[in-house]
Amino acid sequence: MxxxxxxIMQDDKRFLxxxxGDRQGVCFTRGEKSYLFDQDGKKxxxxxxxxAVCGLGYSFDxxxxxxxxxxxxLLHSSNLYYNSDQIEAARLISDLSFSGKTLFVNSGTEANEAALKLVRKHGIRENREKYRIISFNNSFHGRTMGSMAATAQEKIHSGFGPLVPGFIYLPFNDLDAFSAEVEKNQNVAGVIMEIIQGEGGIVLADKKFVSGVFALCxxxxxxxxxxxxxxxxGRTxxxxxxxxxxxxxxxxxxxxxxxxxxxxxxxHxxxxxxxxxxxxxxGCTFGGNQLASASAVAVLKELRKPSLTNNVARVSAFIFGRMNELKKKSTLIRDIRGLGLHIGIELSIPGAAIVNKALEMGLVINCTSEKVIRIMPALNIPMSAAREGIKILEKILLEEVNEK
Ligand SMILES: Cc1ncc(COP(=O)(O)O)c(C=O)c1O
Structure with missing residues (x-):
């Protein structure tokens, strides 16, 4: 070392x-396209x-x-005043999703917090008791008191005392359980779900389950x-x-x-x-300030380009193809799943050692749910960089097998 x-590691312990937990032994200081460089210049x-944050890599002009x-x-004015960057970002979100209105905040947990408050207010207007919200086991919605309570994972709740009441946790992909709950409970105001449980191990929602839930709602x-x-x-x-x-x-x-x-x-x-x-x-002091909104506008405009979506499809097919080939040779791989460039490789062993080895060999990946290697490159990753990364991963997973 x-x-x-x-x-850096000593100072982290002292001041932060x-x-x-234990951070990975690296401090990134620079990025270029789909490459990162650490404190010592290693690529x-x-x-x-x-x-899944820097979705357009590190050189998006x-x-x-x-x-x-x-x-x-101007970086920031305040939500006391009109903000045309915010309006433009909201217009683009509407264009790409559905016609509606957008509220800007600073993080995922805050976005969910706002959604939960809105669901409650909407339900309570109709009936004082109608504030219950259904979420699904293994979900992840954030760390504030509300979004933590929406997160149906005991390990996330542990140590924080009584949770915000009113959440009902149901098994994911179980339409019967959902149906039974909403038939017996007249006080359900809303449901919050991920289409792919990301922190939960890249678990996809079943299509029949989702359409059944939506029909009942x-x-x-x-x-x-x-x-x-x-x-x-654009991730998926x-x-x-x-x-x-x-x-x-x-x-x-x-x-x-x-x-x-x-x-x-x-x-939205x-x-x-x-x-x-x-x-x-x-409300929110920083939410959607000029810096954040103008940045979102730059990203959302790029998202509309078919060349970006095509790249996601091409690189995704390449990664799935190579990983499925590898699965035939490696007993370590249990399952490969995901959509687009939101990919999980479930292993038969804990993934931490694989992540560390990858870092040593110059590849940044991560592990979620203990055994699921998560691959989420930039949407515009050049195929050459995708090839490089996959080669490293293949080498590690094959070597691990040979060592067993
Ligand atoms: C699905 C989902 N919701 C909410 C959050 C919380 O977002 P943030 O960390 O920006 O508060 C995350 C973060 O990983 C997430 O994956």
């Missing part, structure tokens, strides 16, 4: 909360995009230009929220993952890739539902 890294192929322009003109007047924080902004090969399922959600929540690396979150809702958040009922 270089003395530079050693010092240690809530992230890595990036297959993670800062967890329109984003750099937008950031520079806002640094020179429509019948019962239950609001549907699709959490697109991880799956949105469509603008938003719900678009693979032929459904029409009432709300979607966005963050991560929306502004290419600049912190942002957004709740149909007009009649958005109207429930009446004047003064919710």
């Amino acid at each position: 270089s003395t530079k890294l050693k010092k 909360f240690q809530n992230y 890595y192929v990036d297959f993670l995009s800062g967890i 329109p984003l750099k230009k937008a950031i520079r322009a806002k640094a020179d003109s 429509k019948k019962k007047g239950i609001i549907t929220v699709i959490d697109e924080v991880q799956t949105g902004i 090969g469509k603008y938003f993952a719900y678009q693979h399922y032929g459904i029409a959600p009432d709300m979607i929540t966005l963050a991560k890739g929306l502004a290419g690396g600049v912190p942002i979150g957004a709740l 809702a149909r007009d009649e539902i958005a109207a429930t958040l009446t004047k003064g009922s919710h």
Whole structure:
């Protein structure tokens, strides 16, 4: 380990909360296209995009230009005033999803928090008891008190005392359980779900389950929220993952890739539902400031280009193809799943050692749900970089087999 890294690690321990567990032994200082460079100048192929955030890589000129322009003109005014960058970002979100209104915040958890508040307010208007929200086991919706309570994972709740009440956790992909609940419970105001449970191990929602849930929600007047924080902004090969399922959600929540690396979150809702958040009922100081909104505009404009979607399809087919070939030779691979460039490789062993080895060999990946290697490169990753990354992964997974 270089003395530079050693010092960084010591200072991290001294000055920062240690809530992230042991960080990977690297401090990235520069990015170029789909490559990252660390404190000592070592180069890595990036297959993670800062967890689906830097979706257009590190050399996307329109984003750099937008950031520079806002640094020179105005970074932030306040939501007390009109903001034309925010309006433009919202217009683009409407164009790419459905006609509605957007509320800008700073993160995925805040976008979900706003969605949960809106669902409650909408339900309670009709009946004081109608504030229950259904979420699904193994989901992840964030870490604030509301979105943590929506997250149906005990390990996320542990140690924080009583949760925000009113959440009902049901098994994912179990339409009978959902149907039984909404038939017996008249106080369900909304449902929040991911189309692909990202933190939960890249688990796809079943098409029949999703269409069944949506049909029942429509019948019962239950609001549907699709959490697109991880799956949105082109990640799965469509603008938003719900678009693979032929459904029409009432709300979607966005963050991560929306502004290419600049912190942002957004709740997008149909007009009649958005109207429930009446004047003064919710707000956010930084939400959608000029810097964040102009960055989102640069990303959203690029998203509309067919060349980007085509690249996602091409690289996705390449990665799935090579991983499926590898699966035939490696007993370590249990399953390969995902959509577009939101890919999980479930192993028969814990993935931490594989992630560490990859880093050593110059590839950035991550592991979710203990055994699932997560691959989320930039949507515009050049095929040459994708090839390089996959070669490294193949080598590691085959060597691991031989060592066994
Ligand atoms: C599906 C989903 N929702 C919400 C969140 C929380 O987003 P943030 O970390 O920006 O608050 C995440 C983060 O991983 C996520 O994957």
